[in-house]
Structures are given as structure tokens and as C-alpha cells.
Amino acid sequence: MIRDEAGRILLVRKRGAAVFQQPGGKRDVGDRDDLQTLARELHEELGCTMRRESARLLGRFSAPAANEPGWVVEAVVYEVQASGPFQASAEIEALHWIDPARPGDLPIARLSREQLLPLMVSPTGS
Template sequence: MIRDERGHVLLVRKRGAQVYQQPGGKRDPGDRDDLHTLRRELHEELGCTMDESSAICLGTFSAPAANEPGWTVSAHVYEVRAEGPFVVQAEIESLVWVDPAAPGDTPIARLSREQLLPLMH
């Protein structure tokens, strides 16, 4: 979970996906922990840098996977500070900043819409 100065939350949409979700990803061999994975993923997908000392663990959350029908995603979620610029790259096709209290009609993955955005307002 990354917020801007207005308190809006950054969401990304992967290439070929229909919905937005929090940036992040799966652990790769060599990633030593969650924060190492998150820092690597943010840099690969958005070109930004993460302040690891700012990380606050919000918990582990599960929901039906947005991009893999029939699967469940389990996410270790952190709120972190990150510095841009935020540039769409790698498998990310689009990014948007949404007001967590009023995300409007932005198509958002269930995990993000139902569990994570409510934590941020």
C-alpha cells in the first residue's frame, strides 16, 4: 500500500488484466524476505524506490485471485513510503491513484476493494 500526499492509494493493472490491484508480486529465489521482494517488484514494475524502514505490516489477506480464475491469492500486505517517479513498465499496463474512501467505478480486484482499501480510510 503506497499513498500520495492526498492519502490516495496507488493501484496498478497488469497487461491483459481487467482490474486494478496493489503493486507487488511473488517471491523469487534469492529474495530474502517480504520487504526484499516488495522493493524488487516496485522497482521492476514502477521504477520507484521504497523506504524499507517505513514499512508497516498490515497483515495477511486472502481472496479469489483476480487474474487466475479458480485460485486464491494470499497476500502479505505492507504500507510503505515510496519515491517516484512512478513509471509503468514490465508487465504493468496502467496505474491509478484512488481515494480509498471513494474509489468510484474504477475496476478493482476483490482483495483490494473489499479488504485493503477499507484499511486506508
């Protein structure tokens, strides 16, 4: 979860996908922990730099996978600060900043819409 100075949350849409979701990805061989994976993925997919010391674990979540019917995504989610530029690259086709309290009719993955965005508007969301 990345917020901008206005409190909006960054969502991305992968090439060929219909829905937006949080940026991130799967651990590669050589990644020593979640935060190294996240920093690598953010840099590869968005060109931004994550500030590791800013990371705050939000928890572990699961939901039906948005891009792989019949599968469940298991996510370890962090709120982090990152500096731009934020540009769609690699498998990311589009990015969008949204108000987590009012995501509108943007097509958003279930994990993001039902669990993560509400968390960011609760009293415990920063």
C-alpha cells in the same frame, strides 16, 4: 500499499488484466524476505524506490485471485513509502491513484476493494 501526499492509494493494472490491484508480486529465488521482494517488484514494475524503514505490516489477507480464475491469492500486505518516478513498466500496463474512501467505478480486484481499501480509511489506517 503506497500513499501519495494527498492520501490517495496507488493501484496498478497488469497487461491483459481487467482490474486494478495493489502493486507487488511473488518472491523470487534470492529474495531473503517480504520487504526485499516488495522493493524489487516496485522498482521493476514502477521504477520507484521503497523506503524499507517505512514499512508497516497491515496483515495477511486472502481472496479469489483477480487474474487467475479458480485460484486464491494469499497476500502479506505492507503500507510503505516510496519515491518516484511512478511509471508503468514490465508487466504493468496502467497505474491509477485513488481515494480509498471513494474508489468510484474503477474495476478493482476483490482483495483490494473489499479488504485493503476499507482498511486504509479506518481509524487504524494511516
